Amino acid sequence: MSGFLKQGMNLVAGALVLLVWSQVHATEVPFFKPAVAKGELSPVAERLPSVPLVVEPGEGQELGKYGGRLHTLIGNPSDVKLMFVYGYARLVGYTVDLELEADILESFEVTEGRKFTLKLRAGHKWSDGAPFTSEDFRYWWEDVAGNMKLFPAGPPAELLVGGKLPKVEFPDAQTVIYTWEAPNPNFLPLLAGASPLLIYSPAHYLKRFHEKYIDVSKLNKIQKIKMKSWASEHNRNDNLYKFDNPNLPTLQPWRNTTASPATRFVGERNPYFHRVDTEGRQLPYIDELIFNVSEGKLISAKAASGDTDLQARGIQLQDATFLKENEERSNYKTLLWPTVRGSHFVLFPNLNAESEMWRGYMRDVRFRRALSLAIDREEINDTLFFGLAVEGNNAVQEQSDFYTEELRTKWAEYDPDMANELLDEMGLTDRDEDGHRLLPDGEKFVIVIETAGETTEQSDILELVNEAWQEIGISVFTKPSQRAVFRNRIFSGETVMSVWAGFENGIPNAASSPATRAPTNQISYQWPKWGQYHETKGKSGEPIDIPEAILLYDLYDKWLKSTDTEEKAAIWREMLDIHAEQQFTIGIVGAILQPIIVKNTLKNVPEEAIFNWNPGAQFGIYHPDLFWFDK
Template identity: 75%
Template sequence: MKLWRKISRGVAISTLICAIPAGVVRAEVPYFQHSVVSGFLPPMESRLPKNPLVVTPGKDQVIGQYGGKLKTLVGSPSDVKLMFVNGYARLVGYTEDFEIKPDILASLDVTDGRTFVMKLRQGHKWSDGHPFTSEDFRYWWEDIANNPKLFPAGPPAELLVNGELPKVEFPDPLTVIYSWSVPNPNFLANLASAAPLLIYRPSHYLKTHHIDYIDRSKLSPKQKIKLKSWAANHNRLDNLYKFDNPELPTLQPWRNTTPAPANRFVGKRNPYFHRVDPNGQQLPYIDELIYTVSEGKLIPAKAASGDTDLQARGLRLQDATFLKENETRSNYKVLLWETARGSHFTLYPNLNSQDPTWRKLMRDVRFRRALSLAINREEINDILFFGLAVEGNNAVQKQSPFYTEDLRTKWATFDIDKANSLLDEMGLTTRNNDGTRMMPNGEPLVIVIETAGEETEQSDILELINESWEQIGIEVFTKPSQRAVFRNRIFSGETVMSVWSGFEDGLPTAQSSPADRAPTSQTSYQWPKWGQYFETKGKSGEPVDLPEAQQLFDLYKRWLVTTDDDEKAEIWREMLNIHVDQQFTIGVIGAILQPIVVSNKLRNVPREGIYNWDPGAQFGIYHPDLFWFED
């Protein structure tokens, strides 16, 4: 699997534009014909950029036709952001081969891996028809990212290289330049992410809510009072990624038209979207997306009843047989795509737990190793995954050049005797009448494992883990909660242990960023406060105070500055080995196949694919704007 390769000196990356046949007259999108005739919208030629991105259908894809409403089910109202994720319009984006190419950008010129000259498309417009120019980048950089009221910690930590922020220039309406004194190998990958670094905003819309652009002389006394909370209001409206503000213009293929909260969200096609097919037809083909919120455990049954046209969210490998049985009745097919995470199911000991007793236990590597050794992964695989999963650590999959058997199996084989020996060595030898070990504070060793409450599969795995952990004198109590509550408890240190999927990029190369293997983000649930400290430049969280974690951070900093591929690869190997030896996260099973339910009327969904968050954006790299309905 190829990821972004080394950025060489003076490389110009331009979009591959397939020539539109001479004499082709672009027919108006039927969905917009009435609006064009009535004068509400300009004709297609005036809505498209001068040089639109021509997207060539890939494997299993053909030229499509306009029309239709695509129905899908989501687990919560916050999943409306998947319109943004799967729409996958990015300044630069991954191809199906996981190479990075310009998308929203017309071209990109990279010098020495440290200077990035970005050219915009002439005539490109936001979804409300307002020009998309370098002013939208300037506004974000000067008026948002560097405004202490909106970004108290300063610009995003992703833009820091050795503590240095970029020099940002806007020489003309179609040019934006980001530069550092040293290479920034993460910059393009951050821009191409499923949840990308968004370095632009619709300035024409947000300026009306920014104190620096509001004419106070025209405000009433009541409005002046409200102006005191302008920053909170601005942040509430500025939700390009969350996608829950229908008034906020977008560059995605569909624009959300439903305000939150809601249980049904409608995405309507963006009349100014910048892509066309080789015949000059403006994309997307599909007119509307319908996202209906459903209880997670009901999604497989609803999918089997034909209530969805494209569904992966909420489906598990265990559902595949049931879904296959209903293919003919409900007129769909079931595809099985590969996944690429380091691990499908992972335990996260919280090394930043507020409780001093638990913090000491979780930071003892013998405790983490014992927990891993006491998991019967083979049993979990056989019972829940038909023996089709790969048992082992949260590391890398076999397709990665860094894969070794040791990375998969170290401290991850089932060895109750060794686990008990490690716990005894720690001094946890006293047990109560139930056989449960006692902690130093005199309480039974009962680990509360918190989940987001979205997957019954997690409860099933935890039940099996509880059975094997009882053999080492440890009990498990599972605590589900809503995702937002779940994450906030982790970030604040209230959790002892949590469950989530493993590292998103389980197929890294030397050029892939190892940032998530170091304490650089609070969303790393094993060390959220160390991640906060990095992201806020020391203004919140806690500094790293564990030598092995600091070693990971130092290795990551070395990876950032070196331009030698062999050294980058060696850094990766060292970081991976530290992780499996220290068991900072405890992987259980991986390489799970993801069921995809696809209506028989829906075309251009590849029969084979990789279903991954980042890189991949779920369906994003396969261009959902090319999906279409037959008849």
């Protein structure tokens, strides 16, 4: 069934619900009854769009009850953005089957893969009651993204297709049209992301900070002086994703009421949220989200003590036994959702290393294959993940149609003898009396692997990698640093090898973007300078100069231009084959189980699910607005 047809079906369902709903004058949300009675808030029938989005509980779930506060723990104040992530209200969003459907939009239509007609819901309002219309899109496009003081580099690079920006039209209050000269298959997935491409802003709120809409003649001297820094003030107030400005209107199910920094954030239900259940009752069911800031190392213990109603942040598989032991005492259950990254733990040889010697090693496919073959993944799995992980490459997981055993295991099965042969073939035959390989200058062959130093798990895995690589005469020296320093060292080429998680989307289909599998982004630690070259259109970075990487780039370009599903799938398979053969990144273990703590009174959290950032937004695609407390 086409996405557009599904939108039509949703629209009809919404109209039917609205008909029944209007006949009974709708059920008012108890949380808002006092404000409605005082005349401070309009009745619910006037707060919803004329055609709200109808959502229904998933398999094994049920319609809920209103009320309650959901408590969760976060590691630092910036994690308040998870209210935006978990709320997962997007122009278009992923279903649990990872198909795209309209959400904030009433519908969308795609023509020739390059023209996107976005239809808004009539009567939809921001959380402060102001109308949400095409003016919010126009303001963002013309006055924000198109203003050099706010966007010095111009609109986001994600909107470029073939180096050209789209034509954007606003024919009426409920219609926005984006048109490119060539197909743009990335557009809708970008809108649906956990951290989405946001192409709208609350114009009515932000205009008060924009020089174009401020009458300077009415300002006093002090205000005029402050006006010189209007752009920074505008940017400080305009960040829908950060979710740290309580005054900034939102379209999410809950609105943050607490200014950052703080140790406790309160998300209060949005009185104008656009979704209803199948009985026409406005969502969400839960009144408030409470995000308490905690030291990361204490989150597992606090979860076991019952201090949280729903928790995934800050807990790992290694905590599962401890958490299970405390279930009865603290009245919760521990679910285990598989993660679906390409790999949970990955080594990134820096093909753009500054050192000529190390760049030469990292670019030699024999070297990368040897390092992969010399890792005892089974030992790592048994020692750290109870044997529950999937050993192999940074490829795709079994839930993907592209999955094959060869993609997972090629050059990734433990074979130190073949690894030694490959290194000898490279001429790395000199060893000291202990059998340790030597560099050309006579020094021991030691690879410095840099980490962001954020988990002890990384150190534990690298220690086991070091033990395994001793069998091929190579040692590991681990160098941790803060994330910003870590990234900058990689980008500059100072780092020769690093550690991070694998490809975000380990369950792609033909419509999924393979951009991360090609040199298109600086935050690809195996080829940061090639990615930077693409992002800056050749102004910085380095041009790709390895044939296999050039082929990946060309295949991605071919995928972008194709509108044929079978051709797109074939491109995906070829790109995955190249990665398995070339070992540009060295995966170790994947499909790690993520413990999910769920209070026994919290309902509609699925027993079986996947835990992923994008696509998935972690809890987002499972509709936390449908979660409810049975008390």
